[in-house]
Amino acid sequence: MTARMETRLVQGRPLxxxxxxxxxxxxxxxxxxxxxxxxxxxxxxxxxxxxxxLLTLKExxxxxxxxxxxxxxxxxxxxxxTGSELAVxxxxxxxxxxxxxxxxxxxxxxxxxxxxxxxxxxxxxxxxREALERWLRRFAGIHLRECTDRLARVTGLSxxxxxxxxxxxxxxxxxxxxxxxxxxxxxxxxxxxxxxxVIHELCHLEHPNHGARFYRLVRNHxxxxxxxxxxxxxxxxxxxx
Ligand SMILES: [Zn+2]
Numbered sequence: 001m002t003a004r005m006e007t008r009l010v011q012g013r014p015l016x017x018x019x020x021x022x023x024x025x026x027x028x029x030x031x032x033x034x035x036x037x038x039x040x041x042x043x044x045x046x047x048x049x050x051x052x053x054l055l056t057l058k059e060x061x062x063x064x065x066x067x068x069x070x071x072x073x074x075x076x077x078x079x080x081x082t083g084s085e086l087a088v089x090x091x092x093x094x095x096x097x098x099x100x101x102x103x104x105x106x107x108x109x110x111x112x113x114x115x116x117x118x119x120x121x122x123x124x125x126x127x128x129r130e131a132l133e134r135w136l137r138r139f140a141g142i143h144l145r146e147c148t149d150r151l152a153r154v155t156g157l158s159x160x161x162x163x164x165x166x167x168x169x170x171x172x173x174x175x176x177x178x179x180x181x182x183x184x185x186x187x188x189x190x191x192x193x194x195x196x197x198v199i200h201e202l203c204h205l206e207h208p209n210h211g212a213r214f215y216r217l218v219r220n221h222x223x224x225x226x227x228x229x230x231x232x233x234x235x236x237x238x239x240x241x
Contacts, residue, residue, distance in 0.1 A: 090190025
C-alpha cells in the first residue's frame with residue numbers, strides 16, 4: 001500500500017489530496033473526513049488516467065466536500081493545549097493539561113461542567129492528542145454502557161453485549177448476535193443525540209433493518225430521532241480529536 005499527497009486544481013482552486021494504492025480495494029473511490037482530508041483509494045487495476053477522469057467527473061462534489069470539512073489544504077489537525085476546548089456531551093470544556101507529579105505513574109482526570117483537567121506525562125504534554133483519545137475512550141466506555149442500560153429498561157430491549165471502539169463511518173451498529181457497538185467519539189455529541197443513537201441501535205434488536213416498523217418503534221421511543229440524525233449528518237465531522 002502506497003500513498004502520496006498531491007495538489008489538484010478543483011474548480012480553479014488548489015486542493016490537497018492523498019492518492020492511496022490499495023491491494024484490497026475493489027473499485028476506485030473517494031473518502032472524505034476532517035482527520036484524513038480527501039483520499040482517493042485506487043485498486044490494483046486502475047490507472048492514473050482513471051483517477052483523473054474520476055476527479056474531473058466529481059469536481060463539483062469535491063469542492064462541496066472540501067468546503068464542508070474544511071480540508072482544501074489537507075487533513076485538519078487540531079493542536080491541543082491548555083485553553084483548547086473539547087466538547088464532552090455537547091458542552092465545550094476548557095482543557096487544563098498539567099504535568100504528572102514526580103514519582104506518580106498513574107494519571108488523574110477531573111471533568112467539571114466547564115473544564116477537563118488531565119495530568120499527563122511529559123511526552124503526552126508535548127502532544128496531548130493520544131492522551132485525550134485514551135481519556136475519551138474510557139469515558140465513552142462507561143457513559144455509553146450506562147446510557148444503554150438506562151434506555152434498555154425504558155424500551156424493554158437489551159443487547160447481549162455492548163462494545164465501544166472506533167468506527168469512522170458509523171456512530172453505532174447492531175450485529176445479528178445482539179452486540180451493539182458504538183464509536184467512542186459519539187460522547188462528544190449532545191446527550192439527546194447520544195440517546196437517539198442508543199435507541200436506534202436498541203430498536204435494531206427487534207427489527208434488524210430500516211423498514212417502516214423499525215422507524216415506527218424508534219420514533220415511538222424517541223420522537224426527536226430524525227432531527228438528531230440530521231444533527232449528526234451536519235455536525236458529525238466536528239466530533240474529531
Ligand atoms: Zn440503523
